[in-house]
Amino acid sequence: MLTDLTLAEARDGLRARKFSAVELTDAYLAAIEAVNPKLNAYVLVTGDGARAQALAADAALARGDAGPLAGIPLAIKDLFCTEGVRTTAGSRILEPFIPPYESTVTANLLRDGAIFLGKANMDEFAMGSSNMTSAFGPVTSPWTRRGDNRALVPGGSSGGSAAAVSARIALGATATDTGGSIRQPASFCGITGIKPTYGRCSRWGVVAFASSLDQAGPVARNVEDAAILLGSMSGFDPKDSTSADLPVPDFAAACRRGVKGLRIGVPREYRSEGMPAEIEALWQQGLGWLREAGAEIVDVSLPHTKYGLATYYIVAPAEASSNLARYDGVRFGARTSGEDLASLYENTRAEGFGAEVKRRVMIGTYVLSAGYYDAYYLKAQKVRALILKDFTDVFRNVDALVTPTAPSAAFAQGEKMDDPITMYLNDIFTVPANMSGIPGLSVPAGLDAQGLPLGLQVLGRPFDEETVFAVGAALERAAGFTALPGIRAGA
């Protein structure tokens, strides 16, 4: 069926006129109708808009001036502002918000002819690793443990995006990653996701969580699809001062490079205590595949890794506490009135924000407060510089690093909910890439004993996504991962 095609296959099929963009889009809309009620991956389906875009894509294909993504149906994480289409960031406080502008990343995709099926569910303001914090209900993973029907989490915060791609109710999706929000859900859902280098994709029009860490990227069926999508999403944007004025390489071509002669580093500090044996085994398996493909495996040290998570949970909430100050009920979004200005703020924010957002706003306010700034925020910035230095040092000797993406497979909804710290630990392997700005990709490498996907992470030099794609594609070829989730289009 049409929804089984990869992005590259669908693109080629559209160009060969084997099927039309309208047919492909209708197939996805039908799949969404059938499957989304089980997953809650979409918070908004834009069927009419998608069909109109599909008609336009077909016309462009007929004329021969179609963009590289003409007719490709995508899900858009609800953190990206979409002109005229409600954008909630998974929060009650933005429930009524319809942006009068289009984010740069989604505008780039539209420029290239992509079709937007709807807005993907997510943890509120991208704060979470389970998609349990969405104001519009959790996303259910399309995967279940063997012989156990309990609903699992898809990971987060881009849980809706990952679940939609995994269940084949989107051909690809935009996502964002502040501490692992692309890579961890990709790992949990058995798909590929890349957080590119900070500055590769414009942040303009993306609802901010932590500005120095936030970065957009795609989730997709496979490495090549992710490369194609990232190529469209990337590029310099003068509206974002932190966007990099660099040319966008041909990422898809890099997937075919191979790894012969590459030096792949294995950071010893990632061998955390308590890591499940099967994840350790899969990691070794992945390194073995790369060695067989001609890469050299090198032990390396990233001595400040152990401070990564603690540092992240100072920097990210600090920036978030300030970034979320604009949600005050005055100019847009939800408002709960009060007697005076202070009670307007208090009522609006008390009702508009969920518990996890409030927790992080309070942590962030605390660490920036007079008397605590030096001990927390300033210290964290110093540690952050050391974490970056760790990577700069090892990348003098190796071309990429390979690690597990997450310390576990997907967990059940409701698990790990008692103690926020347990949940935060899920980001332990992904956070350092955000702290240092380097690119990181998660590629599915196998299943655990319960039949759940596990991903491996490839980290690379700043703005060297090409090597990351090359290594990811080599792992993908060797792993031959073909498992499918139980809940999916056509199943």
Add this chain to the structure above:
Amino acid sequence: MAYTIEGASGPWEVVVGLEVHAQVISQSKLFSGAATAYGASPNSQVSFVDAAFPGMLPVPNREAIAQAVRTGLGLNAKINLVSRFDRKNYFYADLPQGYQISQFEHPIVGTGVVEIELADGSTKEVGITRLHLEQDAGKSVHDQHPTKSFIDLNRSGVALMEIVSEPDIRSPEEAGAYVKKLRSILRYLGTCDGNMEEGSLRADVNVSVRKAGEAYRTRCEVKNVNSVRFVMQAVEVEALRQIAVWEGGGEVQQETRLFDPNRGETRSMRSKEDAHDYRYFPDPDLLPVVLEQGWVDGLRAALPELPDAKQARFISEYGLSRYDAGVLVAEQATALFFEGVARGRDAKIAANWVTGDFFAAMNRTGRTIEDPPVSAAALGQLLDLMADSTINGKIAKEVFEAMVETGKGPAAIVDERGLRQVTDTGAIDAAVDAVIAANPEKVAEYRSGKDKLFGFFVGNVMKAMAGKGNPALVNAALKAKLG
């Protein structure tokens, strides 16, 4: 004599430091492309960035940065080639982001100095601590509705320079002179229009008092004072208030106060305990501001001649007094006007006419230097008529008033009214003879040694000639005939 205020316990010294907020002259705001015109209809100059919509990002306005650097150069200050924008976090309805983007730890301009001149002719240096760039907030309007407040975001995001002085100021006069001098420099540079009524220049005045030789005592900050006169008044009334507190056995509390010009007092706005914790941190949306020395040098080379340099030049080039030069350079347009009159003429006479009759006419008619009652060229022609003895000084004043009144040129007025000076010695001699003949007693007195009477004769001769006699020839004729 240093300025002091006499209290019950003896003299008190006043210590003042100023934080001046100057709106940057720029087409667009500090971090958005929205326009900045004053007086536009509410919320008509607001971008999504200014209104802090989700996902909007600030992009620094290169021209605003250049203006800050020009100002720093004009204040003889250190330009920091690396500076940074920080967020100052607080909630208010007219602060859409919930934070103001400012420069806290690393301002774009460091220490500098401004020289002020006082009424007694002395000069004094006031240190500049720093200058930094920041966003202005919007405006809350509380008088449009009985229960609602309205928000106008036109000012939201407009670029301001905050110029902080050292606590070097010691009197209301010095505080006023400092603001005037700063305004003059900003106007010369074209970096701020200095318009205090429209709020494009406003001052926070930090005041404390102490006994001679003491360390600084606790200061209070008087916010948003919007004229030079109010700055001077605020210093004085706040100093008097603090002296009364100290002498009453109390202790001045550090706080923010408001100046009420109608009642001539300051009132407490918020105490130190209520002070915000602004939770400053580097704005992660913005990269550090990194300037090239060559770019700064280019701005420096393109700076106009500033008041101090111009004053020195007026003294050396035109032989003016320090005072006259100071008056003429305070406004760039006045200096330009003066040079238009003085060029190729006697500069001291030109200075006297500009600061005398011309300023008086400008005040009387309510005109400005940009729209003067008499043009520099016309005033120059008037001076030429005196220099070539077409008219004398007394007639020139009459002609000048006619120029102000009619807008006609001096030559036309002289011709129309027959004011040409009489140099015909026959006519002069006749007038002299008539005056001598009519005043035999005075002539006798003069000849017996009462020299002072000479002026009496000059006056009467001139009167007889309707003021048009050439003064030198009249003098010579009188001298000859009186013996």
